Amino acid sequence: MNLNGTRPQALKDRVAVVSGAAHGIGKAIAARFLWEGAQVILLDRDVAAGIAATAEISGDHPPLSAEFLPTDLLRLDEIHAAIGKIGERHGRIDILVNNAGVEIGKPFAETTLEDWDMILGINLRGAFALTQAALRLFPSTGGAIVNISSVHATHAFPDSVAYACSKAGLVALTRNLALELAPRGIRVNAIRPGYIDTRLWDEYLRQSPNPEALAAQTTDLHPLGRRGLPSDVADAALFLVAKNSSFITGTDMLVDGGLTVRAHS
Numbered sequence: 694m695n696l697n698g699t700r701p702q703a704l705k706d707r708v709a710v711v712s713g714a715a716h717g718i719g720k721a722i723a724a725r726f727l728w729e730g731a732q733v734i735l736l737d738r739d740v741a742a743g744i745a746a747t748a749e750i751s752g753d754h755p756p757l758s759a760e761f762l763p764t765d766l767l768r769l770d771e772i773h774a775a776i777g778k779i780g781e782r783h784g785r786i787d788i789l790v791n792n793a794g795v796e797i798g799k800p801f802a803e804t805t806l807e808d809w810d811m812i813l814g815i816n817l818r819g820a821f822a823l824t825q826a827a828l829r830l831f832p833s834t835g836g837a838i839v840n841i842s843s844v845h846a847t848h849a850f851p852d853s854v855a856y857a858c859s860k861a862g863l864v865a866l867t868r869n870l871a872l873e874l875a876p877r878g879i880r881v882n883a884i885r886p887g888y889i890d891t892r893l894w895d896e897y898l899r900q901s902p903n904p905e906a907l908a909a910q911t912t913d914l915h916p917l918g919r920r921g922l923p924s925d926v927a928d929a930a931l932f933l934v935a936k937n938s939s940f941i942t943g944t945d946m947l948v949d950g951g952l953t954v955r956a957h958s
């Protein structure tokens with residue numbers, strides 16, 4: 694890593710908050726934003742992993758400014774405490790990524806109301822509450838919000854009703870906030886990833902009766918011939934918060950290797 698001139702600086706001095714940043718896609722987004730010059734605050738309920746992720750992405754390079762704030766998105770008091778600390782330490786938020794999410798993979802008939810409340814509570818209510826709390830720190834010069842939705846928002850997959858509803862809700866949240874926040878210069882976009890190799894994906898495989906067959910089958914579903922990486926989503930998130938996308942708001946960008954364009958296999 695060369696910090697003397699060659700490091701890209703698309704997000705220089707901007708304050709970015711990423712939820713669910715202890716693992717997977719959130720960690721990759723935090724790392725990418727940090728590398729692009731942002732001051733990054735990682736939020737997650739997994740405290741040990743959050744501390745480890747922050748140390749890992751900062752490395753031995755003190756100019757890179759990352760910090761971790763333990764935050765469970767199911768807890769409104771923890772959300773407000775985190776935003777309060779960010780206000781005290783940084784005075785503003787320029788970028789928010791609502792990334793934290795969970796999936797349990799159950800048929801509709803077996804999905805309990807507790808399952809529904811937990812999934813919608815983290816994936817959708819959590820994003821709503823965090824955005825509402827964070828907005829008071831967005832400057833009058835504008836900012837950018839990215840919501841990590843999913844291909845499940847628009848395409849049906851087995852055993853995924855509650856998750857799909859939460860992700861469709863995030864797209865609706867994105868469009869409505871894009872309209873409502875445009876006068877403040879705040880752009881709001883979503884990303885709909887396909888299969889991305891993370892812990893969530895590993896868990897999905899583990900629950901399958903034949904993980905190897907499922908892995909091969911899902912790879913074949915992608916016209917581009919591979920599943921996605923967290924860095925693929927981080928690249929899209931960077932584009933959606935940086936100046937190059939300054940006329941883009943209210944969109945939901947597919948990052949799925951062509952998974953959803955195929956009519957049949």
Ligand SMILES: NC(=O)c1ccc[n+]([C@@H]2O[C@H](COP(=O)([O-])OP(=O)(O)OC[C@H]3O[C@@H](n4cnc5c(N)ncnc54)[C@H](O)[C@@H]3O)[C@@H](O)[C@H]2O)c1
Nearest residue numbers: 713716717718738765766793794843886888889891892893
């Ligand atoms: N991996 C995929 O194939 C895929 C595809 C489409 C969308 N997504 C979405 O991308 C996002 C990240 O998923 P991932 O694959 O990196 O999963 P992951 O499990 O690796 O990471 C999710 C993170 O969210 C955190 N989290 C969960 N509940 C939380 C809560 N209540 N409060 C705070 N943090 C919480 C977890 O601790 C974890 O760090 C999720 O919203 C997921 O739905 C993932």
